Amino acid sequence: MHIAIGTDHAGYDYKEKIKVLLRALGHEVTDHGAFSDQSCDYPDFIFPVADAVAAGDADRGIVLGGSGNGEAIAANKVKGIRAAVVWDALSAEMSRRHNDANVLSLGQRMIAEADLDLIVRTWLDTSFEGGRHQRRIDKLEAR
Template sequence: MKISIGNDHAGPDYKNAIVAFLKQKGHVIINHGTDTFDSVDYPDFGHPVALDVETGNADFGIVICGSGNGINMTVNKHQGIRSALCWTKEIAALARQHNDANIISIPARFTSIQQAVEMVDTFLNTNFEGGRHANRVNKIACQ
């Protein structure tokens, strides 16, 4: 699987742990995140991830910022993106099962690195249920 990841200054340690985990699993990673803790603007790192997923250059995306909110709002501006702000693996599973989310947003200041890795693992290994959820997901996109 090809996965695009982006983070601001709140997430280099999270990104590095997630990337190491995903590479160990054999995934290909596109890294759009910063590697420093110097203050940066999260949209600069979220938009490239959304574009990768939107254009099919990546199967899924992962975005990380302090609260998870700003970068989540950024990527959700893109048509065809359904990004879910997750803080537990149960929410990550539901985001895939019920919402067919294609990007997971992680709040670095409110989850541990281990929780983040577990959420990503759950997110990537959970399928969309379809059925009654498909009609709802189809109504999300602006026409």
């Protein structure tokens, strides 16, 4: 799978750890920045991730920040993106199973580093259930 990833300064450390995990799992990774922990503005790095997923240049995206909230808001401004703020493995699973989230939004200040791998692996490995949930996705896409 091709994963686009991006963050502001507040998610930089986790972004670097996630890139290592993704590559170890055999995924292709495109890093849209930031490339240091120096203060910056998250939309500059989140919009390219969302654009890549929406255009089909990446299969999914992962965005990070301090809380993950602003990053999800930014990503969700791009048509075709369903970014979900996730804080544990169950929320990661449900974001895929019921919402077909194509962008994972994580807050480095909200998630223990020890939980990071399980959250990302769960999100990557969980399939969309479809069924009644597809009807809801169709309504989102029609808007």
